Amino acid sequence: MKFGTKAIHAGVHPDPTTGAIMTPIFQTSTYVQESPGTNKGYGYARGKNPTREALQDNIAALENGKHCVCFSSGMGATDAVMKTLRPGDEVITGDDLYGGSYRIFTKIYEAFGIKFHFIDLTDANNIKKYINSNTKMIWAETPTNPTMQIIDIVACAEISKTNNLTLVVDNTFASPYLQNPLDLGADIVMHSVTKYLGGHSDVVMGALITNDDAIHEKLYFILNSTGANPGPMDCFLVIRGIKTLHLRMERHCFNGRKVAEYLKNHPKIDKIYWPGFPEHPNHEIAKKQMRDFGGMISIVLKDKTIENTFKVASSFKVFSLAESLGGVESLINHPATMTHGAIPKEEREKVGVVDSLLRLSVGVEDIEDILADLEQALA
Numbered sequence: 001m002k003f004g005t006k007a008i009h010a011g012v013h014p015d016p017t018t019g020a021i022m023t024p025i026f027q028t029s030t031y032v033q034e035s036p037g038t039n040k041g042y043g044y045a046r047g048k049n050p051t052r053e054a055l056q057d058n059i060a061a062l063e064n065g066k067h068c069v070c071f072s073s074g075m076g077a078t079d080a081v082m083k084t085l086r087p088g089d090e091v092i093t094g095d096d097l098y099g100g101s102y103r104i105f106t107k108i109y110e111a112f113g114i115k116f117h118f119i120d121l122t123d124a125n126n127i128k129k130y131i132n133s134n135t136k137m138i139w140a141e142t143p144t145n146p147t148m149q150i151i152d153i154v155a156c157a158e159i160s161k162t163n164n165l166t167l168v169v170d171n172t173f174a175s176p177y178l179q180n181p182l183d184l185g186a187d188i189v190m191h192s193v194t195k196y197l198g199g200h201s202d203v204v205m206g207a208l209i210t211n212d213d214a215i216h217e218k219l220y221f222i223l224n225s226t227g228a229n230p231g232p233m234d235c236f237l238v239i240r241g242i243k244t245l246h247l248r249m250e251r252h253c254f255n256g257r258k259v260a261e262y263l264k265n266h267p268k269i270d271k272i273y274w275p276g277f278p279e280h281p282n283h284e285i286a287k288k289q290m291r292d293f294g295g296m297i298s299i300v301l302k303d304k305t306i307e308n309t310f311k312v313a314s315s316f317k318v319f320s321l322a323e324s325l326g327g328v329e330s331l332i333n334h335p336a337t338m339t340h341g342a343i344p345k346e347e348r349e350k351v352g353v354v355d356s357l358l359r360l361s362v363g364v365e366d367i368e369d370i371l372a373d374l375e376q377a378l379a
């Protein structure tokens with residue numbers, strides 16, 4: 001089956017008792033047993049819920065994966081991956097990361113004795129310098145948030161396999177429509193389902209997808225033991241959201257390209273980060289591993305004062321000033337004070353996350369209205 005057909009049909013079967021085409025919202029905490037230990041495969045809803053299972057099967061299919069476990073948020077999913085590690089283990093990760101990933105690594109898991117190396121992953125060879133006998137994992141986010149660096153997944157996978165590491169790819173920005181890291185050699189794909197998969201800014205959720213039975217068993221054990229499971233209503237909303245993922249992504253990509261081209265030579269813009277430009281330093285890798293370039297764009301304003309940046313950020317009418325991304329509505333975000341506020345100024349400025357950087361999540365509105373809004377806000 002091709003992508004759009006899978007988005008609509010994979011994992012979702014008509015309800016056997018009524019024929020309802022949509023998987024019901026199984027809003028239940030427990031399941032009645034015929035006699036102790038004899039049940040219909042469901043014991044308690046932290047462990048299993050049919051609405052969640054339909055969604056998990058659907059997301060697994062979209063990532064060409066065998067298994068998927070859904071969590072109550074993207075950070076809940078990240079937390080579960082970290083719980084597969086032990087004190088003394090080391091993780092090699094990127095120097096441009098989602099702020100919440102940086103925060104959980106440094107503020108939660110460093111205290112439990114796990115060591116993180118935040119390095120430039122755009123040259124995968126850099127990884128080799130940091131590998132020692134304690135290294136267990138590579139955590140890569142691509143495209144990166146918010147400077148849109150592209151990390152070569154195949155190159156990371158080769159190093160990971162040679163050294164017996166686990167390669168985790170945060171695929172939130174690309175979505176499975178644009179990129180399938182498992183096909184490129186990753187061991188685990190992580191999603192903030194909150195973003196493109198949900199797509200309607202109404203759910204917070206995370207997911208982990210893998211082809212490896214042993215990794216899946218571990219992740220599912222952690223979910224059931226620690227309880228960061230999503231509720232059935234949220235799972236239903238995401239099943240519904242995903243049915244239009246391919247349609248939304250097509251428009252996100254179309255609008256993203258138009259916005260990038262419009263802003264590229266704009267007199268008020270100093271720098272623009274979008275992997276679709278041939279002069280983007282990682283454009284060739286983007287072309288190789290992604291099917292298109294998406295709707296995420298970051299810009300640096302020419303007028304670098306914080307007053308000007310705030311004024312521009314507050315002047316939009318179609319774009320809304322908000323954290324998050326990947327929904328149908330266009331959003332503008334100021335990473336330095338919003339999504340990346342948890343990263344120290346020196347750290348974020350090293351990778352270009354300066355005070356005058358704004359991140360756009362280009363939505364699926366009519367492109368004429370989006371461009372007109374950019375024009376008036378920048379003016």
Ligand SMILES: *Cc1c(COP(=O)(O)O)cnc(C)c1O
Pocket residue numbers: 073074075076098100101141145170172173191192193194195204205206
């Ligand atoms: C939002 C986001 C997360 C965290 O996901 P939540 O669902 O907000 O917990 C992780 N990685 C990236 C790239 C994100 O954009």
